[in-house]
Amino acid sequence: MKAVRTDNAKILTKLMLRLLPIQVLLAAVGGVNGMVSSYFASNYVGISAMSAVGLYNPVNTLIGAVSTMLAGGSAILCGKYMGRNEQDRMQNVFSLNLLIAALFSGLFTALLLVFGLFDLTGFFTGDEAVRPLLNQYMIGQAVGLFPFMLGNQLPVYLSLENRQNRTMTASLIYLGANLVLNWLFVQVLRMEAFGLALASSAGFWIFLAVQAQVFLGGKSHYKFQFRKLRWPEGMQIALVGLPGAASNGYQAVRSMIVNNLLQVFIGSVAISAFTASDSVLRIFWSIPAGMLAVSRIMISLSVGEEDRQTLTDVMRVMFRRYIPLMCGVCAVIILCAEPFTRIFFHDPADPVYMMTVWGFRILPLCMPLSIVCMHFTCYAQASGKQGLVNLLAVLDGVVFVAGFTALLIPSLKMNSVYIANVLNGIGCILVIVGYSCLKRKHIPRNMEELMVIPKDFGAEADARIDISVQSVDEVVNVARQVRDFCRRRGIDERRAYLSGLCLEEMAGNIVEHGFTKDQKPHSIDIRVVQKNDGVILRIRDDCVPFDPGERKEMFDPEDIVKNAGIRMVYKIARDVDYQNILGLNVLTIKI
Amino acid sequence: MSETVFELNGSTLTVKPVGALDSITSPVFEEEFCRKMPGAGKIIVDLEKVDYISSAGLRVFLAAEQYVEKQNAEMKLIHVNENIMEVFELVGFLDVISVE
Numbered sequence: 001m002k003a004v005r006t007d008n009a010k011i012l013t014k015l016m017l018r019l020l021p022i023q024v025l026l027a028a029v030g031g032v033n034g035m036v037s038s039y040f041a042s043n044y045v046g047i048s049a050m051s052a053v054g055l056y057n058p059v060n061t062l063i064g065a066v067s068t069m070l071a072g073g074s075a076i077l078c079g080k081y082m083g084r085n086e087q088d089r090m091q092n093v094f095s096l097n098l099l100i101a102a103l104f105s106g107l108f109t110a111l112l113l114v115f116g117l118f119d120l121t122g123f124f125t126g127d128e129a130v131r132p133l134l135n136q137y138m139i140g141q142a143v144g145l146f147p148f149m150l151g152n153q154l155p156v157y158l159s160l161e162n163r164q165n166r167t168m169t170a171s172l173i174y175l176g177a178n179l180v181l182n183w184l185f186v187q188v189l190r191m192e193a194f195g196l197a198l199a200s201s202a203g204f205w206i207f208l209a210v211q212a213q214v215f216l217g218g219k220s221h222y223k224f225q226f227r228k229l230r231w232p233e234g235m236q237i238a239l240v241g242l243p244g245a246a247s248n249g250y251q252a253v254r255s256m257i258v259n260n261l262l263q264v265f266i267g268s269v270a271i272s273a274f275t276a277s278d279s280v281l282r283i284f285w286s287i288p289a290g291m292l293a294v295s296r297i298m299i300s301l302s303v304g305e306e307d308r309q310t311l312t313d314v315m316r317v318m319f320r321r322y323i324p325l326m327c328g329v330c331a332v333i334i335l336c337a338e339p340f341t342r343i344f345f346h347d348p349a350d351p352v353y354m355m356t357v358w359g360f361r362i363l364p365l366c367m368p369l370s371i372v373c374m375h376f377t378c379y380a381q382a383s384g385k386q387g388l389v390n391l392l393a394v395l396d397g398v399v400f401v402a403g404f405t406a407l408l409i410p411s412l413k414m415n416s417v418y419i420a421n422v423l424n425g426i427g428c429i430l431v432i433v434g435y436s437c438l439k440r441k442h443i444p445r446n447m448e449e450l451m452v453i454p455k456d457f458g459a460e461a462d463a464r465i466d467i468s469v470q471s472v473d474e475v476v477n478v479a480r481q482v483r484d485f486c487r488r489r490g491i492d493e494r495r496a497y498l499s500g501l502c503l504e505e506m507a508g509n510i511v512e513h514g515f516t517k518d519q520k521p522h523s524i525d526i527r528v529v530q531k532n533d534g535v536i537l538r539i540r541d542d543c544v545p546f547d548p549g550e551r552k553e554m555f556d557p558e559d560i561v562k563n564a565g566i567r568m569v570y571k572i573a574r575d576v577d578y579q580n581i582l583g584l585n586v587l588t589i590k591i
Numbered sequence: 592m593s594e595t596v597f598e599l600n601g602s603t604l605t606v607k608p609v610g611a612l613d614s615i616t617s618p619v620f621e622e623e624f625c626r627k628m629p630g631a632g633k634i635i636v637d638l639e640k641v642d643y644i645s646s647a648g649l650r651v652f653l654a655a656e657q658y659v660e661k662q663n664a665e666m667k668l669i670h671v672n673e674n675i676m677e678v679f680e681l682v683g684f685l686d687v688i689s690v691e
Contacts, residue, residue, distance in 0.1 A: 476615045483643070497643060497674040504645045508614050564682055565646035571681040 009313040010468075011525055011542050015582060016294050016317050022164045024290030026155065028283055029171040033178055033200075040182040041196055049193045052133040055124045056141065061252060063108055063145065065245040067152045070101050073241025075156040076300045076382050077233070082160060083304020085577050085588055089233070094222040096234050097153050105149040112142035136194035144201025147208035154211040157222050159297060162545075162583040163214060170210035178203040243381055243389045250397025257402040258417055265409045269352045274417060276344040276352075277359030287329060288367055291322045292374045296382075297582060299375075303382045305538070306458035307527070309466050311379070312447040318375050323368050330364035337361045355414045362418035369425025376432045379451060388435050392428060400424035458529075463489065465528040472511050475524075479504035482528050482537075489530045498572045499528070499535045499591050505565035506539055506548065506587055514543030514585070534574070537589040546585055547578045595620055602632035609640040612648025621651040628655065632664050639670035649684060656688050667691055 041049050074097040081089040115121055116138035121131055155167040181202050185195030214220050262270035295314050302311040333340070337360035345353045373396060380388040404420030404427075412419060436444040436452050444450035458464070465485055469475050479500040486496030507524050515522050527538040548566045570576055575590040596607040604627060608620055628634065634655070638644075652668065659666045667689040671679065679685050 472614050476613045479613065479645075480611070494674050494677070498678075500643065501645055501678065504613060508645075508647075564649055568646055568678065568682050572678070 009316060011523065011540070011584070012298065012310065012313045013317050013321060014542060015584060016291075016298070016314070017321060019164070019294045019582060020290055022168050022290075023293040024286050025168060026164070026171055027286035027289035027293065029175060032283070033175060036175070036178055036182060037196065037200060040186045040199075044186045045192050045196060049133050049137075049196065052130055052137045052193050053196065055121075055130065055134050056137055058252075059112075059138075060141075061248055063149070065248040066104050066108075067101065067149050068248065069238060069241035069245035070097055070104075070149075071153050071156050071241070072244035073237035073239070074153065075159075075296060076240050077237060078156065078160060079297050079300025080304035080382065082579065082581065083301040083307070085579075088228075091223065091225055092228065092230050092233055093237065094157060095224050095226065095229055096231070097156075097237060098150060098224060099226070099229070100234055100237070101149040101153050102146065105146040108149075109142045109145045112138045112145065116142065133193040136192065137197045140194045140197025140201055142201075143198060144204040147201075147204035151204055151208040151211060154208070154215070157220065158211060158214065159293075160581065161220060161222075162580055163220075166211055166214055170207045173210055174203045174207040177206045240381065243377070243386075243393050247393050247397050250393060254398045254401050257398070258405055261402075261405050261409055262414075262417065266414055270355060270414050270417075273352050273355035273359060273414065276341070276356045277363055280340050280343070280360070281333070281363055284329060284333060284364070284367070287326060288371045288374060291318070291326075291371055292378060295375055296378050299379050300382045301581065303379075308448065308453055308458045309527075311453065312451065315375060315379070315447050315451065318371065322371055326368045326371055330367055333364040334361050358415055359418055362415065363421055366421040366425040369422065369429060373425060373428040373432070376451070383453075385452070388432075391435075392431060395431060396424060396428050400427045459531070463530045465526070467526050468523050469507060469511070469526060470515075470523045472508055475504055475507040475511055478507070478526060482535075485528060486530075486535060491530065491533065491535060495535060495591055499537065502569045502572060502589050502591060503528070503537055503539070505569050506537075506589065509548070509565055510539070510541050510543060510546070510585070514541055514546055517544045535591040537587075537591070539585075539587040539589070541585050542583070543585060545580045545583075547580075548587065549576065549578055595623055597623070597627045599627070599631070602630070603635065604628065604631035604633070605635045605637060607637045607640065611643035611645075612641060612651065613643060613645045614647045617645070617647035617651050620648075621654070624651065624655060625658075628658060629662075631659075634659060634664065634666040636666065636668045637670050638668055638672070638675065641675065642672065644675050644678065646682075649678075649682065652684075652688055665689070 037053070041053055074093050078090050078093045081087075081093065116135040119131070119135055121134050121138065124134060125131055151170070155164070158164055158167050178199060181199035182196065185191045185199045189195060191198065215222060215224070258274075259271055262274065295318060298314045299311065301307075302314065337357045340360050341353060341356040345356060347353060373392065377389060377392050377396075380386075380392070401417075401420050401424045404423045405417045408416035408419060433444065433450065436450050439452045440449050465478075465481065467478055467481070469478055482503050483496045483500035486499050487493070491499075503526065507526060510524055522541060522543050524539060524541040527540075529536045529538075549570070551563060551566055569589065573589045573591055575588075577588045579586045579588075595609065596605075598605040598607070606624060606627070610616065612620060636652070641648075652666075656666055669691045671690055676690070679688075679690060684690075
């Protein structure tokens with residue numbers, strides 16, 4: 001049966017735009033914190049300490065990559081299991097994720113302490129003035145590795161439970177704490193490099209504590225369970241998260257190659273210009289990063305639910321909302337090219353000035369292109385298209401930018417690196433389209449073909465109904481359609497009757513109570529799927545959180561009048577599961 | 592739902608709803624039913640032609656049962672199909688209302 005009408009895209013658009021500001025802010029916090037640390041390092045400690053910080057950067061990148069790998073892999077797996085309603089596996093991913101992160105942090109902490117305490121940092125630098133500072137810095141950083149790694153895993157679960165405000169609060173408190181502690185340790189107590197590191201470490205403990213409160217206080221569905229751990233899943237977390245972490249490595253290689261080319265063909269002035277424009281754009285990159293963070297959860301959930309409609313709708317929202325939004329931001333950056341340049345350089349006659357201006361004028365163009373590439377890479381990751389993921393990671397990470405820069409730099413000089421970044425975006429999109437052509441053996445004609453969604457993904461079109469309702473009348477009509485659908489699909493009369501009944505009771509309840517709790521417009525997205533000889537009803541709405549299971553328990557079981565509909569459904573259904581995912585009520589009923 | 596048939600024979604009111612008693616049709620049925628009930632000493636609801644009842648329909652019968660109890664009258668449901676009977680059993684409806 002064809003979908004009669006669905007508001008799925010509308011609900012998704014609202015959700016994805018609602019979640020975006022927080023995710024963007026979260027992504028931006030890192031950049032702002034970097035600026036705070038740099039400010040104190042450069043103004044109150046000195047060049048040697050800045051060198052120590054710079055020398056520690058690769059270590060930080062490595063630890064960050066491991067943390068990203070664990071968080072990214074867990075987010076994708078957890079979303080998938082949540083979509084399949086596999087609670088045990090979600091709990092397992094949560095526990096394993098935290099345990100592995102703790103083990104890695106223990107290992108890194110031990111290494112940093114050994115390197116710092118026993119002055120084993122000779123291979124980082126031969127500079128006698130810098131090495132003691134680096135040792136101090138490492139010891140200070142070691143104090144905060146545990147909260148750093150754990151603190152970066154928890155946002156995954158808080159987001160899944162629609163508690164991203166908690167992470168936002170933790171980030172803002174961390175930002176404030178970082179500022180105050182840097183002032184205290186570095187400016188007042190003159191603790192130099194150790195103070196710099198200690199300030200950020202102490203900040204990370206606070207960051208972790210604020211988030212962990214939710215889990216320790218029993219407010220979260222996620223519980224750490226050591227006894228039931230299924231260790232092989234740890235490998236799965238690493239494998240799924242690896243491409244995300246590998247891109248950090250690829251980008252480091254790319255930076256090295258590009259810096260070399262700039263140095264050889266233009267000189268160090270080019271690196272200054274590129275670094276200047278890049279440092280400002282880094283804050284704006286938090287917008288695509290935030291967009292991806294929102295979409296990642298939706299994509300992995302849809303893959304788990306085998307929900308083709310939502311999967312393609314996420315991509316449509318990306319094209320219709322995120323890309324125009326990003327284009328608007330890019331236009332602002334381009335218009336502000338000269339004011340941004342003046343943050344760093346003040347003499348328009350100096351070659352570095354115009355080199356930087358052109359950076360601000362050209363580099364933003366790759367942002368909208370990158371959003372497309374990031375979304376498709378994320379979908380490829382979640383759906384196990386590892387070949388495409390790895391190909392894009394290498395091409396996007398190193399090959400395109402380095403290759404185009406090398407090709408263009410003799411003629412275009414400085415602008416070559418900027419243009420190469422834009423060509424990289426175009427190249428990646430062509431790879432995505434090419435992959436689809438290759439797999440489908442023709443040019444993709446719609447989103448499903450472009451995404452190369454397998455034909456057997458999810459229920460066939462005639463084995464499901466996707467429909468949205470906004471009134472009780474519509475609910476009753478859909479309940480009738482569900483009964484007809486079941487009969488047509490050869491499902492016995494009893495199940496057909498009960499399926500229609502469950503739908504009417506639960507969806508009707510939402511229209512009657514959920515729609516009237518606030519003044520906002522709402523709709524219910526209903527999905528009915530025939531699976532084997534059973535029926536699965538998924539009812540998703542964007543009203544205030546409402547768990548029918550909790551409501552059922554609130555009334556006397558002997559009183560058959562109160563909440564008769566809800567209690568009826570719980571008695572009829574084989575399984576009823578309620579989840580609040582990203583602020584949406586998702587009710588799954590198996591008949 | 593097609594129009595319900597109400598037959599009054601002496602003090603016995605026979606009610607014959609048709610089709611589905613859902614969230615849309617039940618309020619209409621309830622209104623008609625409430626109008627016909629006063630004065631009836633015995634109410635027989637024949638569900639032979641009803642193939643679907645949701646909680647909205649159940650509530651009509653529960654309200655009617657409360658009314659007839661107050662009036663010292665009696666009500667029973669007859670010709671209930673298998674699926675509807677299962678729902679009645681599940682929600683404990685049979686403990687409250689007489690069903691044949």
